[in-house]
């Protein structure tokens with residue numbers, strides 16, 4: 001395809017100064033085939049960008065469900081029944097698949113309730129301001145950018161936002177003492193997307209309970225990959241992929257878990273696991289529940305299929321067979337320790 005000529009914005013305009021500030025990125029893009037790439041073809045874990053075939057170390061399809069024949073062949077039956085897309089926001093109505101997936105999540109995670117929304121980005125932007133409620137958001141300094149963005153919205157609605165040093169319970173406690181009033185929401189990543197490391201969850205959760213705060217965890221990269229441990233289970237990832245809280249044997253009191261299906265489950269869907277009264281509140285306050293277009297039927301279907309493949313996919317051989325090798329490597333390095 002012929003490339004369209006690049007039109008440079010006029011010097012001195014706001015657009016020109018933005019692009020000048022981002023010139024580093026242009027240089028990075030020039031030397032890196034996987035930055036804003038146009039992918040022409042997929043062949044297992046190889047991808048073709050133009051005339052170059054690359055080994056894919058960047059995909060988040062950790063369990064390989066995107067290319068799983070059973071999942072692919074299972075989807076048309078859902079499309080026949082529901083069409084390609086539910087045309088309602090969730091406030092108006094949701095296909096029963098949502099109820100089914102939320103019920104599966106309750107059982108899988110061992111939580112009181114769960115609410116499905118399209119993405120984690122939606123969830124952080126909508127839920128953090130509600131839970132902070134004009135109190136204080138205490139952010140791990142290296143929490144994912146989408147959490148920081150949720151905190152910015154909370155600040156616009158009257159909350160105070162503070163950062164604590166990455167994974168540092170002492171620094172967090174200092175801030176909890178400094179901000180004794182109002183709701184306190186402590187935000188952190190679960191399994192870290194860059195390192196594969198878990199947070200110091202036991203200490204963070206203990207502080208949340210001691211100071212009557214809520215620990216809000218984004219386990220986008222742990223959900224589906226790490227799960228509960230048992231003496232009989234030799235796999236270092238644990239069983240059932242039910243996330244970092246269960247993996248570390250923690251309880252859910254004062255802990256709110258969020259995660260997405262867009263990584264291990266290869267589907268456009270995400271959830272917040274929370275007590276039922278909080279779910280009721282979110283159903284009347286969270287814009288993505290009230291107004292957003294929902295996940296496509298194919299994603300709801302592949303989430304349902306993901307549950308079915310979970311026991312075989314995770315417990316027998318670990319999630320590495322077709323998944324993102326770099327992340328599997330970092331996760332297995334950090335997690336290969338006895339129960």
Ligand SMILES: Cc1ncc(COP(=O)(O)O)c(C=O)c1O
Pocket residue numbers: 118119120121122144146189193218220221260262269270
């Ligand atoms: C830790 C973390 N949280 C949130 C997101 C955004 O997820 P979503 O695509 O569900 O908005 C990402 C995406 O990479 C992520 O790594």
